[in-house]
Amino acid sequence: xxxxxxxxxxxxxxxxxxxxxxxxxxxxxxxxxxxxxxxxxxxxxxxxxxxxxxxxxxxxxxxxxxxxxxxxxxxxxxxxxxxxxxxxxxxxxxxxxxxxxxxxxxxxxxxxxxxxxxxxxxxxxxxxxxxxxxxxxxxxxxxxxxxxxxxxxxxxxxxxxxxxxxxxxxxxxxxxxxxxxxxxxxxxxxxxxxxxxxxxxxxxxxxxxxxxxxxxxxxxxxxxxxxxxxxxxxxxxxxxxxxxxxxxxxxxxxxxxxxxxxxxxxxxxxxxxxxxxxxxxxxxxxxxxxxxxxxxxxxxxxxxxxxxxxxxxxxxxxxxxxxxxxxxx
Ligand SMILES: Nc1ncnc2c1ncn2[C@@H]1O[C@H](COP(=O)(O)OP(=O)(O)OP(=O)(O)O)[C@@H](O)[C@H]1O
Numbered sequence: 001x002x003x004x005x006x007x008x009x010x011x012x013x014x015x016x017x018x019x020x021x022x023x024x025x026x027x028x029x030x031x032x033x034x035x036x037x038x039x040x041x042x043x044x045x046x047x048x049x050x051x052x053x054x055x056x057x058x059x060x061x062x063x064x065x066x067x068x069x070x071x072x073x074x075x076x077x078x079x080x081x082x083x084x085x086x087x088x089x090x091x092x093x094x095x096x097x098x099x100x101x102x103x104x105x106x107x108x109x110x111x112x113x114x115x116x117x118x119x120x121x122x123x124x125x126x127x128x129x130x131x132x133x134x135x136x137x138x139x140x141x142x143x144x145x146x147x148x149x150x151x152x153x154x155x156x157x158x159x160x161x162x163x164x165x166x167x168x169x170x171x172x173x174x175x176x177x178x179x180x181x182x183x184x185x186x187x188x189x190x191x192x193x194x195x196x197x198x199x200x201x202x203x204x205x206x207x208x209x210x211x212x213x214x215x216x217x218x219x220x221x222x223x224x225x226x227x228x229x230x231x232x233x234x235x236x237x238x239x240x241x242x243x244x245x246x247x248x249x250x251x252x253x254x255x256x257x258x259x260x261x262x263x264x265x266x267x268x269x270x271x272x273x274x275x276x277x278x279x280x281x282x283x284x285x286x287x288x289x290x291x292x293x294x295x296x297x298x299x300x301x302x303x304x305x306x307x308x309x310x311x312x313x314x315x316x317x318x319x320x321x322x323x324x325x326x327x328x329x
Pocket of ligand 1: 038041042043061062063064065066067068069070
């Protein structure tokens, strides 16, 4: 057997490749310990999270929470004071990673003298991608701009510019897209189009990081959510984890002390007049509600109404932000 190191290295290479191929894919986004201060202003304070391949992650938080700053740090547009970023398994600054990332900025303005088709062609060249003209036209069709392809963008409405921005973010076949408020200027139909677009990206296993104040939209399309407040991660998790608690709203009378104790044993209880609300735990069993109702009836309670309700993401977000520590930003 040869002891020549180059021969050994060559023999080991296929094994190493096989080992690497067997490893789970690196996340689309991995960031750890991100920090950014602007003078006395802390914009981002020890932020860490990941976005899996094909996952849609919603970044939520009030104005000034640090969402855009985080997105810009991920893209290398803002230099963090601390922290590390990997995009698609490579350092965020690596051009090979950046070429596979699409980005829709929150605020942008394209060269007003170019047509929509020219803007798209320019960005294809900037990305160094070989996207045939037919596919570029398809990207414009995807955002409903087929009829405006030859028009100069200087004459576009805000919503049309945002649609074009989306086409630019998607045209070079990215594996990861970062969308900073993609629907802020869109009409309800445009918002629904973007929702469908996000779902089709998810089907194609494209990872998406979505910053949006439209919480209903985030709730419909996102697999996971990171909530930022004052630059820090205030909460994160899947929608099931964040919204796991259900409320049970009941209208009851003739509630004895024993029946009230039974209600309180089911979960946190509040009541006003004949309306009772029980916040049920996330790990409740499937028969918990019928069992509770049967027992209330056995205890002589008259049950007028039983209405299970899931806490909305908006309610949950407000709870988390109100429970925050407060203080100056
Ligand atoms: N270039 C900058 N110079 C100085 N301060 C900045 C700069 N960019 C951001 N900040 C500050 O950092 C904080 C976070 O801003 P950022 O834009 O990241 O928040 P956001 O969550 O995206 O807000 P919004 O929802 O309003 O877009 C704010 O207090 C903002 O004033």
